[in-house]
Amino acid sequence: MYPHMCGVRVENRFKKKGFGGGRSTPDRDLNLDLPVIGSLVYCEGSALDDAATEAxxxxxxxxxxxxxxxxxxxxxxxxxxxxxxxxxxxxxxxxxxxxxxxxxxxxxxxxxxxxxxxxxxxxxxxxxxxxxxxxxxxxxxxxxxxxxxxxxxxxxxxxxxxxxxxxxxxxxxxxxxxxxxxxxxxxxxxxxxxxxxxxxxxxxxxxxxxxxxxxxxxxxxxxxxxxxxxxxxxxxxxxxxxxxxxxxxxxxxxxxxxxxxxxxxxxxxxxxxxxxxxxxxxxxxxxxxxxxxxxxxxxxxxxxxxxxxxxxxxxxxxxxxxxxxxxxxxxxxxxxxxxxxxxxxxxxxxxxxxxxLKMEIQQIMKGETADTLMALRYCKNRGALIVGITNTVGSSICRESHCGVHINAGPEIGVASTKAYTSQFISMVMFALVMSEDRISLQTRRNEILDGLHHLDEQIREVLKLDDEVSKLAKDLYQHKSLLIMGRGYNFATCMEGALKVKELTYMHSEGLMSGELKHGPLALVDKAMPVIMIVTRDPVYVKCMNALQQVTAREGRPIVICEKGDTETQSFASKTLEVPHTVDCLQGILTVIPMQLLSYHIAVLKGCNVDCPRNLAKSVTVE
The missing domain is CATH 3.60.20.10 (Aminohydrolase, N-terminal nucleophile (Ntn) domain)
Structure with a gap:
């Protein structure tokens, strides 16, 4: 079920020529003379598997x-x-x-x-x-x-x-x-x-x-x-x-x-x-x-x-x-x-x-986040039912939630998460499907989503064929200092994820923006020298996204557009396009995020950055 662990080599260099491998009140009886400082903090439950540092x-x-x-x-x-x-x-x-x-x-x-x-x-x-x-x-x-x-x-x-x-x-x-x-x-x-x-x-x-x-x-x-x-x-x-x-x-x-x-x-x-x-x-x-x-x-x-x-x-x-x-x-x-x-x-x-522990090492490599755990505990202490969607059996969220889903994505040694992101995305969609299965009025919508899930694997393979196009695009972008990524609706999350990947892997400034907020500030940054990536798909907010796209081109912007195959109207406003297959709107983010992940990878390689271990970053974030 789990692939072999990749990205980690544990060599045995230790053979013969190597070496084989508060208010802090002191105890009255102790008379410590320490100053009375602050107050002790007691965290209920298990570890902030990440509230200290990433060491x-x-x-x-x-x-x-x-x-x-x-x-x-x-x-x-x-x-x-x-x-x-x-x-x-x-x-x-x-x-x-x-x-x-x-x-x-x-x-x-x-x-x-x-x-x-x-x-x-x-x-x-x-x-x-x-x-x-x-x-x-x-x-x-x-x-x-x-x-x-x-x-x-x-x-x-x-x-x-x-x-x-x-x-x-x-x-x-x-x-x-x-x-x-x-x-x-x-x-x-x-x-x-x-x-x-x-x-x-x-x-x-x-x-x-x-x-x-x-x-x-x-x-x-x-x-x-x-x-x-x-x-x-x-x-x-x-x-x-x-x-x-x-x-x-x-x-x-x-x-x-x-x-x-x-x-x-x-x-x-x-x-x-x-x-x-x-x-x-x-x-x-x-x-x-x-x-x-x-x-x-x-x-x-x-x-x-x-x-x-x-x-x-x-x-x-x-x-x-x-x-x-x-x-x-x-x-x-x-x-x-x-x-x-x-x-x-x-x-x-x-x-x-x-x-x-009934698991192997490749199931354990994990990254956890202090703020997520603090939010979990805040809700749990107030009686909320906690459902965890995790990739690691035995992680803090897994231990502290009442029930949950193990996504079985396997190990992800690189700091920048890709398959875990995709797997959690799909898990939440499936969770929503389960919660709505007794709603007769939603059956048509549910069937559309289920059909989309059935075709998702072949569509992902199709998107991966864009790798050569994305590699060429990376050569045009890697010397720029900044990058704007815009979208709306379901694709706003993709913009945020794409911008994060660019920042993590390439050390290039990037921002994920809601395209509906262009006139509140971001539009001032747009000119012919500023690279802009826009995600425009045929979903309920398509018309609004097209309005934003036209505003960018009106300011001499040269947007790179991720759109659906055969969408000639959208392509007419773009300087370059990356075409992905059409699927149901709530699953479109699975397909549109892949070009962003590939782009981040290729820019990082061109700049000579360490793709697996970006500088100053850690997979386990334990500082609040």
């Missing part, structure tokens, strides 16, 4: 599972490659030093390939062939929000020159300036421009002040001081073999791989201090054999944990995952996973389900 987190912990350092590095780098589609400008990894007493950090600005080469150059220092039974490695692809893309601003960020604590971060800490001032007063100096560095230094400050606290307790105290959206993964030389992760408003999941069968499919939630269900007092630290956690591999059993921003980096290793929720703190110690929360609310689940 990617991947961490790996092996317990009683012998792995060479070569294999660990291979696994970390390949995990980052699986997250490349999210968008990034630098990358880095952190792992134990060969003697096991410290942490080695390798960071590089640019692509994961550049990081891979940098790691290869350190083969002797990192001792690739050394084996270890218990190890934690963390990796990250960064999308710059605070500080320019550079090695010093890349993650993992460190607490000090001794790398006592290192952290990778997906998100934005909105109160980082206040925390930074606080830490500077405590004597800390900063080497980067990132908001992430304050997290590493804050946990170091807390460790120095409270050396008896567990790694997990330190992380809990840190996140109480942070505002914004984030996902975090921590590693420390003071807590070897331990990894602590947490999230608020940014996605994070835990993958579990064990040779023994998992005891149950749930991990219970543990609450800290006053918010624990069983009253006050210290949380008992249980041995593996005494653990009350649902995930209980047998004593001395091999287990591996994978922490990632989304399932694309985990699915090739295991299909057993836990999707963390806001303010969850997941900690692994002595090979045992526990999930903690600072506070308990009435609607809290008592456990986190271990989900079995």
């Amino acid at each position: 990617g987190i991947f961490a790996y912990l092996n317990y009683l599972t012998p792995k060479s350092r070569r294999e660990i590095l291979e696994l970390l780098v390949n995990g980052l490659k699986r997250l490349e589609y999210r968008g990034y400008d630098s990358a880095g990894v952190a792992l134990d030093t060969p003697d096991g007493k410290g942490i080695a950090i390798v960071r590089k600005s640019g692509k994961v390939k550049a990081l891979e080469d940098e790691i290869l150059s350190k083969e002797e220092d990192l001792q690739f062939d050394q084996s270890t039974d218990c190890h934690v490695g963390i990796a990250h692809t960064r999308w710059a929000t605070h500080g320019v893309p550079s090695e010093i601003n890349s993650h993992p960020q460190r607490s000090d020159v001794d790398h006592s604590f290192v952290v990778v971060h997906n998100g934005i800490v909105t109160n980082y300036k206040d925390v930074k001032v606080f830490l500077q007063k405590k004597g800390y100096s900063f080497e980067s421009d990132t908001d992430t560095e304050i997290i590493a230094k804050l946990i170091h400050h807390l460790y120095n002040k409270h050396p008896t606290y567990s790694f997990r307790e330190l992380v809990e105290q840190v996140i109480q001081q942070l505002e914004g959206a984030f996902a975090l993964a921590f590693k420390s030389k003071h807590f070897p073999g331990e990894c602590v992760t947490t999230r608020r408003g940014s996605p994070l999941l835990v993958g579990i791989k064990a040779k023994t069968r998992l005891a149950t499919d749930h991990v219970p939630i543990l609450y800290s201090k006053d918010h624990r269900p069983h009253g006050r007092g210290e949380i008992p630290i249980l041995a593996r054999s005494d653990s009350t956690a649902e995930f209980q591999p047998l004593e001395n059993a091999e287990v591996e944990y994978f922490f990632a921003s989304d399932a694309s980096a985990v699915i090739e290793h295991t299909n057993r995952v836990i999707f963390l929720e806001d303010d969850d703190v997941a900690a692994v110690k002595d090979g045992m996973l526990s999930i903690h929360r600072l506070r308990r609310s009435l609607d809290d689940s008592h456990s986190r389900e271990i989900i079995t």
Whole structure:
């Protein structure tokens, strides 16, 4: 059903010659002395799979599972490659030093390939062939929000020159300036421009002040001081073999791989201090054999944990995952996973389900948008029925909607979405058909649309034959600085989509305009030097679109018109035309958008732009 994943090559360059692969109120008992700043933000439901930044987190912990350092590095780098589609400008990894007493950090600005080469150059220092039974490695692809893309601003960020604590971060800490001032007063100096560095230094400050606290307790105290959206993964030389992760408003999941069968499919939630269900007092630290956690591999059993921003980096290793929720703190110690929360609310689940993903990697590559998710939650909180139309099983919209449609379009690694757009368009038309099937008065209209859907595939093939014409048109347009795209009715959405594709892929300014609004401003831009594309089809707004077309030609404009085959009247007003087959009006946008997508592609190629990964863009948009 799904095509093979294209656009991603995960090469094994790690063989013998390589390396194998608020108002934030501090806890009164802690006396943190931190300033009271803003208010904590709690997002209900699952991840803003995109309310933080477009970066990617991947961490790996092996317990009683012998792995060479070569294999660990291979696994970390390949995990980052699986997250490349999210968008990034630098990358880095952190792992134990060969003697096991410290942490080695390798960071590089640019692509994961550049990081891979940098790691290869350190083969002797990192001792690739050394084996270890218990190890934690963390990796990250960064999308710059605070500080320019550079090695010093890349993650993992460190607490000090001794790398006592290192952290990778997906998100934005909105109160980082206040925390930074606080830490500077405590004597800390900063080497980067990132908001992430304050997290590493804050946990170091807390460790120095409270050396008896567990790694997990330190992380809990840190996140109480942070505002914004984030996902975090921590590693420390003071807590070897331990990894602590947490999230608020940014996605994070835990993958579990064990040779023994998992005891149950749930991990219970543990609450800290006053918010624990069983009253006050210290949380008992249980041995593996005494653990009350649902995930209980047998004593001395091999287990591996994978922490990632989304399932694309985990699915090739295991299909057993836990999707963390806001303010969850997941900690692994002595090979045992526990999930903690600072506070308990009435609607809290008592456990986190271990989900079995019944999908392959090509189904998982996804892009999600923070504003869409915020709108979803706004409506859901007010009792609306949420229907999701998604291309990714397990995405935030898929998990948070009440029901929905999986469009099965397959993976789309390129940032600029094409087939997902088309598939969602058709899905919404089909949804409307289902909703209207009991309306006798609409049967004629429904039959027209159904007939149009039956012929759509052959009509799309016919439109694709315009590729040579579109390529010639691209040669006339690619040196222009701006492009206007006009339409009306159903085709206005096509204009917006076409303009977006031109902007994304070619870096050329373009605007999608409602042709009925020409006299409100856009007409002032029209002259013989301004390229104008107009979409004019024989639909209910045809006459109005023709009026707009004639206004453009009257101002010496030379419009390029996308019209229906044989429409000689429309062609008489155009300098050039691209003819598409006729179909029912509500499906015409499927056919008229294809020339715009092809045009964007050809202009981008002529300008030497990266079609799959345009500059400064990301597939997962996690910044609100």
